[in-house]
Amino acid sequence: MAEINALLAGLRPLLGDDGILLGEEVSSRSAGIWRDDSVQARAILRPASTEQVADVLRMCHAAGQRVVTHGGLTGLSEGAIATPDDVVLSTERMTAIESVDTVNRTLQLQAGVRLQAAQDAADQAGLQLALDLGARGSCTVGGNAATNAGGNNVLRYGMAREQILGLEAVLADGTVVSSLNGMLKNNAGYDLKQLFIGTEGTLGVITRLILRLRPACTTRETALLACDEFARIPQLLRLLDSRLSGTLTAFEVMWNDYYSLVARDRQPLADGFSYYVLVEAQGNDSQRDSDRFLSAVEHALTEGLAADAMIAQSGRERNELWAIRESVELTLEDGPAMIFDVGLPLSAMESYLAEVRRQLRDEWGSAHRLSVFGHAGDGNLHLVVAAGDGTSAAQLRIERCVYEPLADAGGTVSAEHGIGLEKKQWLSICRNPAEIAVMRKLKAALDPRGILNHGRIFSADDEP
Ligand SMILES: Cc1cc2nc3c(=O)[nH]c(=O)nc-3n(C[C@H](O)[C@H](O)[C@H](O)COP(=O)(O)OP(=O)(O)OC[C@H]3O[C@@H](n4cnc5c(N)ncnc54)[C@H](O)[C@@H]3O)c2cc1C
Numbered sequence: 001m002a003e004i005n006a007l008l009a010g011l012r013p014l015l016g017d018d019g020i021l022l023g024e025e026v027s028s029r030s031a032g033i034w035r036d037d038s039v040q041a042r043a044i045l046r047p048a049s050t051e052q053v054a055d056v057l058r059m060c061h062a063a064g065q066r067v068v069t070h071g072g073l074t075g076l077s078e079g080a081i082a083t084p085d086d087v088v089l090s091t092e093r094m095t096a097i098e099s100v101d102t103v104n105r106t107l108q109l110q111a112g113v114r115l116q117a118a119q120d121a122a123d124q125a126g127l128q129l130a131l132d133l134g135a136r137g138s139c140t141v142g143g144n145a146a147t148n149a150g151g152n153n154v155l156r157y158g159m160a161r162e163q164i165l166g167l168e169a170v171l172a173d174g175t176v177v178s179s180l181n182g183m184l185k186n187n188a189g190y191d192l193k194q195l196f197i198g199t200e201g202t203l204g205v206i207t208r209l210i211l212r213l214r215p216a217c218t219t220r221e222t223a224l225l226a227c228d229e230f231a232r233i234p235q236l237l238r239l240l241d242s243r244l245s246g247t248l249t250a251f252e253v254m255w256n257d258y259y260s261l262v263a264r265d266r267q268p269l270a271d272g273f274s275y276y277v278l279v280e281a282q283g284n285d286s287q288r289d290s291d292r293f294l295s296a297v298e299h300a301l302t303e304g305l306a307a308d309a310m311i312a313q314s315g316r317e318r319n320e321l322w323a324i325r326e327s328v329e330l331t332l333e334d335g336p337a338m339i340f341d342v343g344l345p346l347s348a349m350e351s352y353l354a355e356v357r358r359q360l361r362d363e364w365g366s367a368h369r370l371s372v373f374g375h376a377g378d379g380n381l382h383l384v385v386a387a388g389d390g391t392s393a394a395q396l397r398i399e400r401c402v403y404e405p406l407a408d409a410g411g412t413v414s415a416e417h418g419i420g421l422e423k424k425q426w427l428s429i430c431r432n433p434a435e436i437a438v439m440r441k442l443k444a445a446l447d448p449r450g451i452l453n454h455g456r457i458f459s460a461d462d463e464p
Helices: 002-015 050-063 115-124 141-147 232-243 256-262 286-302 315-325 328-332 346-364 392-403 405-409 424-430 433-446
Strands: 043-045 067-070 087-090 097-101 106-110 164-170 176-179 205-212 219-227 248-255 275-283 308-311 338-343 368-374 380-387
Touching (some): 002 043, 002 050, 050 067, 050 087, 050 164, 050 176, 050 205, 115 141, 141 205, 219 286, 219 315, 232 248, 232 286, 232 346, 248 256, 248 315, 256 275, 256 328, 256 368, 275 286, 275 315, 286 308, 328 380, 346 368, 346 380, 346 392, 346 405, 380 392, 392 405, 392 424, 405 424, 424 433
Parallel strands (some): 043 087, 067 087
Antiparallel strands (some): 097 106, 106 205, 164 176, 164 205, 219 275, 248 275, 248 368, 338 380, 368 380
């Protein structure tokens, strides 16, 4: 207790009174957007600049004080959950949009800027930030970088990693690594930003970023297609990708078990098909884009790759189609359910799901429900499994059914959300011992006292 008091007393003149929250100001905060518990930590530290982040980490490092970084708290793998012995470093005061460069098409900003605010800044400059996800109003660009977020535009533009040109981070000991490159090409030595992208805050705290901007799109065409056979899905993706000349942005597949549940009161296409595919293309030529989209959908029908189709005729119809895809909460209405985010090659999806279904049946008989949907064009599936009584033993049995078949499928236990605390026992399903050993070496080299997001990704025994 004396040590934490001394640490906070040392930090107060550097951060100011606004920069440190204690007691009820900590415990009255929600621990995460989808959680009903509150933050537990000795203090929440709110630096406003890179220098203040460096002060915080230098002093925490010296004191051996563990630090958990908070962005927008929308992460879904328990990466930002603190214990009562931790201090939280929140980026909530680091919200400056520093510059929009329309010549080089870049956006420089602090890590605590909300994704929506970053998108708006790009829009106002007549450009687009291609990163987009449902949590855009709450998540931060620093959190997006730390988790290498995916989202709605991955098929065309790639994940967060592809939108980040440069980045600044502070290491555990307070060293500032400013790698604020703004160029598309820079092969001079190691690309150090990659150390901090997707490493879930375990190697450093991201403080500033330079993001790549793209030309804004002015047209958006959306359709829902129905398919009877899974074998048609990769063919449909190939046909649309080539006929839409690189403008395809979304290829979202909903299995019948998901569609019939979430679209039961609003069915743009009749229930009864095995698969429903939401496709979207974005471009800049209103007449040609819609003609090309219509023609691509017609080809899909005449070539037998789709059994039925509906093209959205208005913004309202488009929103209704997306609402079906995004109504995952409806799968949680009938009792406890677990939502999974896995990745695997498109060619392995059907056999993988058959194996998951078999194992769930063996474990639970007919007393389970599985709903499947996801960014299938990116090889990313979400499975919602309702089975058992919600106890940790039941959850472990469900996790086995979902994760273990990924080994044979060549898949990953996390396509988007990271490992955090939630999935660390499953990491070895998709990462081999040599890969994990290198990850541990990096962690030990950059954070020798193990103060940053301790216990995430690896089990605690493996950390310094
Ligand atoms: C409705 C909804 C939809 C979503 N859709 C998607 C989706 O389509 N694709 C997707 O990938 N994710 C999605 N997510 C998950 C989540 O939004 C992303 O993981 C997001 O990138 C997390 O950002 P955050 O600022 O909320 O980070 P937090 O939740 O605060 O933190 C996540 C992790 O990053 C670390 N971290 C945060 N900021 C920093 C920083 N500045 N430096 C170092 N480490 C940091 C934290 O310690 C933690 O380990 C969704 C979540 C919700 C609630």
